[in-house]
Amino acid sequence: MTTPTSDRAPLDRNAIVAGGIAFADERGTDALSMRKLAAGLGYEVMSLYNHVASKAEVLTLMVDAVAGEIPDTDSAAEPLVAVRTLAVDTRAALVRHPWAASLWLRQLPGPARVRHMENHLAALAATDLSPRVAHLAFHAVNNHVIGYTLQEQAMAYVTLSDGDAGALARSFMEGLSEEDSPHTITHVRQHLDGDTASSFELVLDLILDGLTRLDRAL
Amino acid sequence: MTTPTSDRAPLDRNAIVAGGIAFADERGTDALSMRKLAAGLGYEVMSLYNHVASKAEVLTLMVDAVAGEIPDTDSAAEPLVAVRTLAVDTRAALVRHPWAASLWLRQLPGPARVRHMENHLAALAATDLSPRVAHLAFHAVNNHVIGYTLQEQAMAYVTLSDGDAGALARSFMEGLSEEDSPHTITHVRQHLDGDTASSFELVLDLILDGLTRLDRAL
DNA sequence: ACCTGAACACCGTTCAAGT
DNA sequence: ACCTGAACACCGTTCAAGT
Numbered sequence: 001m002t003t004p005t006s007d008r009a010p011l012d013r014n015a016i017v018a019g020g021i022a023f024a025d026e027r028g029t030d031a032l033s034m035r036k037l038a039a040g041l042g043y044e045v046m047s048l049y050n051h052v053a054s055k056a057e058v059l060t061l062m063v064d065a066v067a068g069e070i071p072d073t074d075s076a077a078e079p080l081v082a083v084r085t086l087a088v089d090t091r092a093a094l095v096r097h098p099w100a101a102s103l104w105l106r107q108l109p110g111p112a113r114v115r116h117m118e119n120h121l122a123a124l125a126a127t128d129l130s131p132r133v134a135h136l137a138f139h140a141v142n143n144h145v146i147g148y149t150l151q152e153q154a155m156a157y158v159t160l161s162d163g164d165a166g167a168l169a170r171s172f173m174e175g176l177s178e179e180d181s182p183h184t185i186t187h188v189r190q191h192l193d194g195d196t197a198s199s200f201e202l203v204l205d206l207i208l209d210g211l212t213r214l215d216r217a218l
Numbered sequence: 219m220t221t222p223t224s225d226r227a228p229l230d231r232n233a234i235v236a237g238g239i240a241f242a243d244e245r246g247t248d249a250l251s252m253r254k255l256a257a258g259l260g261y262e263v264m265s266l267y268n269h270v271a272s273k274a275e276v277l278t279l280m281v282d283a284v285a286g287e288i289p290d291t292d293s294a295a296e297p298l299v300a301v302r303t304l305a306v307d308t309r310a311a312l313v314r315h316p317w318a319a320s321l322w323l324r325q326l327p328g329p330a331r332v333r334h335m336e337n338h339l340a341a342l343a344a345t346d347l348s349p350r351v352a353h354l355a356f357h358a359v360n361n362h363v364i365g366y367t368l369q370e371q372a373m374a375y376v377t378l379s380d381g382d383a384g385a386l387a388r389s390f391m392e393g394l395s396e397e398d399s400p401h402t403i404t405h406v407r408q409h410l411d412g413d414t415a416s417s418f419e420l421v422l423d424l425i426l427d428g429l430t431r432l433d434r435a436l
Numbered sequence: 437a438c439c440t441g442a443a444c445a446c447c448g449t450t451c452a453a454g455t
Numbered sequence: 456a457c458c459t460g461a462a463c464a465c466c467g468t469t470c471a472a473g474t
Contacts, residue, residue: 143365
């Protein structure tokens with residue numbers, strides 16, 4: 001029979017990263033501290049430093065783990081469809097982990113994100129877009145995925161109703177005057193009415209079409 | 219005659235925000251602390267709290283001040299040209315203050331940013347785009363401006379040569395294998411060769427054209 | 437090899453005391 | 456009205472000591 005000396009899981013890089021992701025999913029990266037992370041895993045803070053160099057490294061590993069959740073492109077698929085699918089899947093991962101989008105571009109890519117880039121760039125190279133336009137396409141698509149997700153999260157924040165954030169959001173809304181900011185009020189109302197649901201894919205297709213057209217024009 | 223009791227400027231909201239911007243322009247928002255900010259202005263930390271509720275408020279005010287630097291749209295201009303000009307000017311402000319892009323979408327808009335939104339939305343409303351497409355346009359253009367700038371800054375980070383960041387960047391580059399990541403290597407090389415200089419406006423026009431086309435299709 | 441107590445140099449923020 | 460000393464409850468990180 002085994003003797004369970006403690007109920008805590010063994011500590012290693014993976015456990016730390018998984019703990020960080022679980023914490024951030026629930027309470028955000030702003031609230032994440034090495035001390036709370038360690039406590040959540042059943043260890044003292046200093047133990048973390050046996051496996052990880054710094055908090056910055058933990059964050060980098062966390063973002064890379066999110067990248068690792070994104071399925072590889074299907075090499076049998078039509079290349080532009082593969083790009084489109086990758087964009088949709090990337091967005092899904094960023095929605096699952098709402099803290100990840102704002103970190104995505106601030107961290108150096110780890111292995112999983114390099115693999116993600118490689119997937120994206122290889123699919124673009126397999127289209128008949130010129131190398132120059134394929135390069136633009138990479139960024140245009142990425143910026144849309146990240147920008148759209150960030151914007152959506154900001155909007156979700158405005159619609160919060162309870163807590164400090166809710167109070168801030170309410171005071172923002174009440175500060176808008178119909179006289180000075182009619183268009184802004186209308187715009188926010190369009191969000192609240194939720195009539196812009198599937199615009200992520202609409203704009204994505206707009207960009208993909210535009211790139212094809214640009215390629216023919218250059 | 220006056221008796222100069224000290225060489226420090228009087229403390230108020232504006233001085234705090236200006237000090238924060240100057241500090242962040244030089245050393246980034248990560249390094250910004252209330253204590254260093256106060257010291258830079260010649261006061262003790264606690265004095266700041268006579269004028270400002272929290273560090274979060276300082277950051278919100280800083281972003282809003284950046285928005286305030288962006289010129290209003292010219293109501294005499296052709297509406298779609300006004301949108302384009304606003305996008306270019308917004309990007310210029312974000313380039314002048316490299317810390318601002320990643321904060322832009324994380325803060326609730328202050329008065330200057332509401333004015334900026336109003337400018338943008340009013341110009342779009344004056345085009346002959348349908349309300350639905352104008353709504354999409356607002357986000358598509360904003361996401362491009364912010365995403366492009368963030369991406370460019372991440373790239374600038376990779377090309378740093380000295381300090382800790384430089385060492386990290388070098389180890390990232392050396393970690394890329396020609397075998398596993400040929401496309402990624404090519405992509406990074408395209409950046410380093412700088413042959414993608416004016417692609418910001420190229421993609422911006424692609425989006426604006428795409429929106430006009432989408433409007434006709436819907 | 438991995439865990440940890442103690443310590444260091446920082447944080448943001450509050451409050452009571454000064455002028 | 457505005458400035459500030461002292462204090463509180465936190466941070467990330469290092470290092471030497473334990474097993």
